[in-house]
Amino acid sequence: MTRRRGKLDLDPVTVRKARSLARKAGRPIVKIAQQHTTVSVERATLRLAGLGGADAEGTPWVNRLLDAVRADVGLEHGAALPVWDALVRGEAEDLVTLAQKASAGSVRFRLPEGRDAQRARTASSRSVGAGIKQVDRRRVERERLIKRHGDAPRTPWIYLIVATGDIYEDIPQAQAAAREGADVIAVIRSTGQSLLDFVPEGATREGFAGTYATQENFRLMRAALDESSKELGRYVRLTNYASGLCMPEIAALAGLERLDMMLNDSMYGILFRDINPIRTFVDQRFSRQVHARAGIIINTGEDNYLTTADAVEAAHTVTTSQLLNEYFAKEAGLEDWQLGLGHAFEIDPAVPESFRLELAHALLARELFPNAPLKWMPPTRHMTGDVFRGYLLDGFFNLVGAMTGQGILLVGMMTEAVVTPWLSDRDLALQNVRYVQDATGGLHEDFHPAPDGLIATRARQVLGETIDLLDRIAAEGLLDAIADGTFGLMRRPADAGKGLEGVAKKADGYFNPATEILEAR
Amino acid sequence: MSTIVRPYGDTTGDGMVQLSFTLPISSDSWAEAKRAEGAAQQLANKMGMDPALVVHAKPMGEGFTFFVVYGRVNHLVDVDKVEVVERDYPLMTPKEVNASIKRGLRRRLVVLGACIGTDAHTVGIDAILNIKGFAGEKGLEYYREIKVVNLGAQVSVPHLVDRAVAERADAVLVSQVVTQRDAHLLNTREMSAAFGEAFPADRRPLLVVGGPRFDEAMAGELGVDRIFGRGTTPGEVASFLAHRLAS
Numbered sequence A: 001m002t003r004r005r006g007k008l009d010l011d012p013v014t015v016r017k018a019r020s021l022a023r024k025a026g027r028p029i030v031k032i033a034q035q036h037t038t039v040s041v042e043r044a045t046l047r048l049a050g051l052g053g054a055d056a057e058g059t060p061w062v063n064r065l066l067d068a069v070r071a072d073v074g075l076e077h078g079a080a081l082p083v084w085d086a087l088v089r090g091e092a093e094d095l096v097t098l099a100q101k102a103s104a105g106s107v108r109f110r111l112p113e114g115r116d117a118q119r120a121r122t123a124s125s126r127s128v129g130a131g132i133k134q135v136d137r138r139r140v141e142r143e144r145l146i147k148r149h150g151d152a153p154r155t156p157w158i159y160l161i162v163a164t165g166d167i168y169e170d171i172p173q174a175q176a177a178a179r180e181g182a183d184v185i186a187v188i189r190s191t192g193q194s195l196l197d198f199v200p201e202g203a204t205r206e207g208f209a210g211t212y213a214t215q216e217n218f219r220l221m222r223a224a225l226d227e228s229s230k231e232l233g234r235y236v237r238l239t240n241y242a243s244g245l246c247m248p249e250i251a252a253l254a255g256l257e258r259l260d261m262m263l264n265d266s267m268y269g270i271l272f273r274d275i276n277p278i279r280t281f282v283d284q285r286f287s288r289q290v291h292a293r294a295g296i297i298i299n300t301g302e303d304n305y306l307t308t309a310d311a312v313e314a315a316h317t318v319t320t321s322q323l324l325n326e327y328f329a330k331e332a333g334l335e336d337w338q339l340g341l342g343h344a345f346e347i348d349p350a351v352p353e354s355f356r357l358e359l360a361h362a363l364l365a366r367e368l369f370p371n372a373p374l375k376w377m378p379p380t381r382h383m384t385g386d387v388f389r390g391y392l393l394d395g396f397f398n399l400v401g402a403m404t405g406q407g408i409l410l411v412g413m414m415t416e417a418v419v420t421p422w423l424s425d426r427d428l429a430l431q432n433v434r435y436v437q438d439a440t441g442g443l444h445e446d447f448h449p450a451p452d453g454l455i456a457t458r459a460r461q462v463l464g465e466t467i468d469l470l471d472r473i474a475a476e477g478l479l480d481a482i483a484d485g486t487f488g489l490m491r492r493p494a495d496a497g498k499g500l501e502g503v504a505k506k507a508d509g510y511f512n513p514a515t516e517i518l519e520a521r
Numbered sequence B: 001m002s003t004i005v006r007p008y009g010d011t012t013g014d015g016m017v018q019l020s021f022t023l024p025i026s027s028d029s030w031a032e033a034k035r036a037e038g039a040a041q042q043l044a045n046k047m048g049m050d051p052a053l054v055v056h057a058k059p060m061g062e063g064f065t066f067f068v069v070y071g072r073v074n075h076l077v078d079v080d081k082v083e084v085v086e087r088d089y090p091l092m093t094p095k096e097v098n099a100s101i102k103r104g105l106r107r108r109l110v111v112l113g114a115c116i117g118t119d120a121h122t123v124g125i126d127a128i129l130n131i132k133g134f135a136g137e138k139g140l141e142y143y144r145e146i147k148v149v150n151l152g153a154q155v156s157v158p159h160l161v162d163r164a165v166a167e168r169a170d171a172v173l174v175s176q177v178v179t180q181r182d183a184h185l186l187n188t189r190e191m192s193a194a195f196g197e198a199f200p201a202d203r204r205p206l207l208v209v210g211g212p213r214f215d216e217a218m219a220g221e222l223g224v225d226r227i228f229g230r231g232t233t234p235g236e237v238a239s240f241l242a243h244r245l246a247s
Helices: A012-035 A039-048 A061-073 A080-088 A095-104 A114-149 A167-179 A191-195 A215-232 A244-256 A268-273 A277-294 A302-308 A315-331 A354-368 A387-403 A423-440 A454-476 A478-483 A513-519 B030-046 B094-104 B123-129 B157-167 B183-198 B216-222 B234-246
Strands: A036-038 A157-162 A184-187 A237-241 A261-263 A297-299 A342-344 A375-377 A408-410 A503-505 B016-023 B049-059 B065-073 B109-115 B146-150 B171-175 B206-210 B226-228
Touching: A012 A036, A012 A277, A012 A315, A012 A454, A012 A478, A036 A039, A036 A277, A039 A061, A039 A114, A039 A244, A039 A277, A039 A513, A061 A080, A061 A095, A080 A095, A080 A114, A114 A215, A114 A244, A114 A277, A114 A513, A157 A167, A157 A423, A167 A184, A167 A215, A184 A215, A184 A261, A191 A244, A191 A268, A215 A237, A215 A244, A237 A244, A244 A261, A244 A268, A244 A277, A268 A277, A268 A302, A277 A315, A277 A503, A277 A513, A302 A315, A302 A342, A315 A342, A315 A354, A315 A454, A342 A354, A354 A387, A354 A454, A375 A387, A387 A423, A423 B016, A423 B065, A454 A478, B016 B030, B030 B049, B030 B065, B094 B146, B094 B234, B109 B123, B109 B157, B109 B234, B123 B146, B123 B171, B123 B206, B123 B234, B157 B171, B157 B183, B171 B183, B171 B234, B183 B206, B183 B216, B206 B234, B216 B226, B226 B234
Parallel strands: A157 A184, A157 A408, A184 A237, A237 A261, A261 A297, A342 A375, A375 A408, B109 B146, B109 B171, B171 B206, B206 B226
Antiparallel strands: A036 A503, B016 B065, B049 B065
């Protein structure tokens, strides 16, 4: 008698092949990422060294300083050498003063050589190292608080979104959501933020369909949820978005302010925000190195492909992207428990057997990534405004989550595509989740699809298509595949897109103390 | 002569409707619960529901109660008084649209599509443009005589104008799905103003906006040529474009 391998009887040779193809497709990208730097990577480094704040117009000092450095000596050597050389030379007593002088034009930067370079290297490593130590302390603090208050009572963790645009409105809403049962609070960003090439400063009260990600907003919300954690006797996690043009900086701020999860996809910005592919891959690698260090769980964005492409036809693109995201994440130092790989319940309910197909796809993800806390996303595309039907769909979505052991469940709202969720929508949605969890919490133990049934067959078919696609990508190159519209039907060439002007090929002697420290482990 | 109707529950003319809402009052104690139900009933009565039956009341969060109310309204609906933006173009099949463009333009009709402003929801524009389409109708990419350039989400207005010039667009389609504080109206006005500045009036591409929150009658006020509301199909948009640009 042969033993069944997991619930889907996936062939381990095939699974290994999928991973090795993902590695083959991803490795050239990692090489490109290692050869380039970006304005945001350099600004993140300055932020880790403690440079915050903004000028009277709201332009952050990191932007002011880096722009001045770039104008004098270019970006290709990194910011650390010219900046700390200026400090060592006594141009200013600290980074903020240096940034102020630089933006007034009263400092000239140069590329130090020999002994001067060595001094700048040492000084910058000390400053940036202090920031990374702070990130380490935050991680220890999280572990201590989880021990003290207790963790989320069960999986999947219940993930709820707040999105008022005003941090002072978000706080009571987030606390209320935590009280109602949310294990994870995500503060949606103002949707325009991904295309800003700076991180706004301070507490903000104006945003569209979301609230700006700023260091102060992070701090305020984390403090509020620390209160809630204490009150509720369980640690409530906080999520934001390390995406868009400032991905590395936001990752650094998240580490410094003890955010717990960050949305961080390897290709989302390219496909859905038309951000330059090279910029994205460079920024993504750095941000993931920071997340790895900070003990932050990343959430990838595969669910988004299914909002533009058909969820049945494109199922294998989700699996492909999950494998690529896994490769890039591991390469950057993240561990399995930090990989909230995304997928979604987006099959057209009019498709016959749509529920079984959803089960097949969700179980495939579960079996392929047994140690990752998968992020399970609710239906959006086929939410029509018929809130009653939407409520039923959300119930089926919750059921798939319970039957396939998903790690993080974003709570679906029946008013998706109608309004931003009302108080009652959220309460009804949580009742839906709780009913399904209480009624079917252990169902995954009993759920073993027949080896030759539709679910297992479909899962193996999707894996097969994934291998074909990965084979093609590995042969033609991931950048070309992205340019061809392989993912989410979006065509994004490597020499176009937003933020390209902020990318530079590293020169010989490029130095970044943050990268040195983060890669030393 | 007019057509008068009432809402229909299970009998013609019964006027039955359902309603759900939340009031910022708590209903934790028995007395509070009674008062909350009374308050819900009062609101329903004031909205014209009589009798109003509060069938469900549940505390939600701190200091809020959610209600479901069923009841009878005595309002009459005069169907003939409903104003609809008449379809001022004939509905054509894809074949007819292609033929009419071929005949009228003698070249492919260029359509530029985008979500402008901060809206990241491309579901509207994709439903109209992507080959896959919507409601069983194929999107504009399916039409042989239409060249579609879909710029996707979060396109800035200046970028949209530049691309319209570069692509020599005959029509610009913009969708706005998620909106707060009337952002969809602000964005649309900004767009129509920018196109007005960039093009002489007779050379400006046809401006079409769509989205569930628009009022179809506001086209003139917003400075665009047409607004399409919820449920618009690709065939309607294609027919409109062919009618206005190629006939």
